[in-house]
Amino acid sequence: MAESVPVRCPACRREHAYTAPTFPCACGTPLALPILRGGVPLQIRHRSWDDSWVAMRCPDCGRDDQWPQPELGCDCGAVVRLPVDTRALRAPERRPVPPVRQTGPGPLAAAPRPPFRPVTIRTARDAVTAAAQYLKWLGFAGVRTAGDRSANGIDLRGDGVVAQVDPTTRPTPLRDVETLWLNCLNEDSTGAFFSLAGYAHDARLRADRLGVPLFVMDLTGTPQPVNDAADALIRTGPHATP
Template sequence: MGTMSDSVLVCCATCGRRHRYTAPSYPCVCGAPVAAPLDPHGSPVTVTRRVWDEEWVGVRCAACGTESQWPRPEVGCPCGTVTSVPVDRSAAGRTGRAPGSRVPAHRAVPVRTARDAVTAAVLHLRGLGHRDVRRADRRAAPGIALAARGIVAQVDPVPGRLATARDVECLWLSAMAESAQCAHFSRGGYTDGALAGADRLDVPLFVLEPCGRCRAVNAAAVALDARAG
């Protein structure tokens, strides 16, 4: 695995194809962009199973010192193999910008996989001020449940699947049980019943666009974004 500034060359263990990979940057709560520092001397590992706790890596912002959990770098090969890219732990505290420098916009994460969909939702929730986003253990509705202090969310990462009124109602009930806000993120959109139910229950609905943007599709979602701004 070779290196060129903040990028590395990763060789697929299955087909031998070589990929140039650059770690994406994410927005710290202070606004500075941070990216996981790649280790050019580490050994890439083929991903054969998914464990939630192993999907994230801690990266410390050099501007404010905050350490946040972001998706572990990985490369998807056209042959179907996914390779985890090694991270330089010793350099994790040197990522970010110098204090006082201009903060550029963070790079969006294109939504191509279920993992990308969760990442886009996590980024949006953090942009709303929820720093401690984590996976929750709810199984009442399809998709992946997320939670942070004061909010619960549901991510439906299946392209083409319309979230239903039941999905929205289950999320609302979970939020009521925890005295929290809620938000629903769908990659495929919503049925008319889901839209009507969300308006009745005041549940914010977002569509995960292929570019990584979380687009508000009802008044409650617009209001949630506005309060955060």
């Protein structure tokens, strides 16, 4: 499996343990981009799509492909790009998932969620699709694209949930977070915000006070929680309190 490496956020100097996500090659080999130890992480202020991909060759089939540059969402709201050691690409070992067994009489315990299957983000539409898939993975039913985003800023709706997705290259501003919160109040729904470039400092603070779940997404399409409300939403899914 991919190795965990320490990463220090260049914005707030907080240290994190980071493990690169694993994705299958077209031949089926699971691959994880190796992080360059001792490399200098870079805070993303203006995202360039061309600079967000790394050319890698699969060690099993020799296929050359483009892989999303590893990124980390810090608790301070910064999105950090991690340097890749292109000379040390290796395929992680497969780990079988043990089956859930009934240990005695009575109802079975709730089965854990299966691994989330991300949607690689290359366009703004991909970002919305990735967020929709994540909400479905959390357990929300009926997740669909909202009809008229210009009316209230909502990108996704589901049974008891509304969500906004910011696919731009600038940190999400305070006003967008407040707009989502107002929509949650009006619709009596749980909210979730997904951003590619992280959040402005005041937006993060207001989200914490209002209990708005914030997620950042890298180009692999894997959302990461950046506040306590997002952590709670992951734990409880549709049972979270709006």
